[in-house]
Structure formats: C-alpha cells, structure tokens
Amino acid sequence: MSKMYNVTREVASKSLNISTRTIDRYIKSWKLSYKKIANKVLLAKEEVISLKEEFATLHQELNTEIINQSSTTGTSLANKGDMDTAIDQKIDKFFLIFKEKEKILEEKNKVIFVLQQRVSELENKIQHMIALPDYNKEKQEAIIEKQKLEEKIGQLKGMIKNEKLKNLIFIWLSLVFIIVAGFFILQG
Structure with a gap:
C-alpha cells in the first residue's frame, strides 16, 4: 500500500x-x-x-x-519485575527525549552565539563609521574648498600672464628706446 x-x-x-x-x-x-x-x-x-x-x-x-507512585505502596514482588522493565522502557524513552531536547538547545545556543558575534561586529563597525550627515557635510565643505582653490589658481595664472605680458611690453619698449637712443647718439 x-x-x-x-x-x-x-x-x-x-x-x-x-x-x-x-x-x-x-x-x-x-x-x-x-x-x-x-x-x-x-x-x-x-x-x-x-x-x-x-x-x-x-x-x-x-x-x-x-x-501510581503515590497510591501503590504495597505492591507484590511479582509485579515488581514488570514494573522494572516498564520503568526501564520509560527511562529509555525519557532519555531519548532528553537527548533530542539537548540537541535542540545546543543548536539554539550555536545560533545565539553566531548572532551575538554578528551583533558585536556590527557594533564595532558602527563605532568606527562616520555618521552619514557628518560625512556629507565634510564632503560638501571639501568640494567648496576645492572650488575656491581652483578659482585662486585661475586668478594667479591670470596674474602671471598679465605680469609676463607687462614685462614683455617693458622689454620691447626698452629695446625700442635703446635703439632710438642709439640711433640719435650715432647721428649726433
């Protein structure tokens, strides 16, 4: 079947x-x-x-x-052998139940231990982490500071170009003045 x-x-x-x-x-x-x-x-x-x-x-x-334990104090010796085997069987059954419950408890303890380890790992991570709003604020401040520095670099590059151009103009004017002065000195 x-x-x-x-x-x-x-x-x-x-x-x-x-x-x-x-x-x-x-x-x-x-x-x-x-x-x-x-x-x-x-x-x-x-x-x-x-x-x-x-x-x-x-x-x-x-x-x-x-x-039965509370009511039968005067049982005969013939029943005692049967009771011993019944008690042995019951003890075996209870022993099996006890072992099974013990295994269940061990498994649950293992799960609890693993979960406790995981909780402590997460607590450590949280302690070492920067809070997200603080991180975003610091990141925003760094971006603003970078932009300001880039603006200053651009201004300084512009000033350097202006100074080079001024120096070039002065050099050309000086050369023209020297050539004109040399020309007048040679003629005079």
Missing part, C-alpha cells in the same frame, strides 16, 4: 505541538518519510497520526506513573 503524502510541515507541527524545525529533525532521522512536490515538503498522514499517538501515550504514561 502506498502512502498518501498530503500533510505539510506546518500542519504537522501544529497538530503535534512541535516546531517545524523539530519536524525537519524527524525527517532527517527517518522517523517521518516525505515527498517534495513543487518545492513543498509533504508528509505521510499515517506517520503523523502514529507519531501523535506515540506522544499521547508518552504523556499518559507519565501521568499514570505519577499517580
């Missing part, structure tokens, strides 16, 4: 009162089979129901054990 895969992870997690992450762990450990259809993970309804019944019996056994 083929299994009907028609229960999503979310529906299964709600019916079992566990997280989807725990459902993923059950899938990974082959406690639940699945089919992936159109990027959706679907679980077998029968397996989800049997897992739900198993959880219910675990909780029921825990409640009956607590009640």
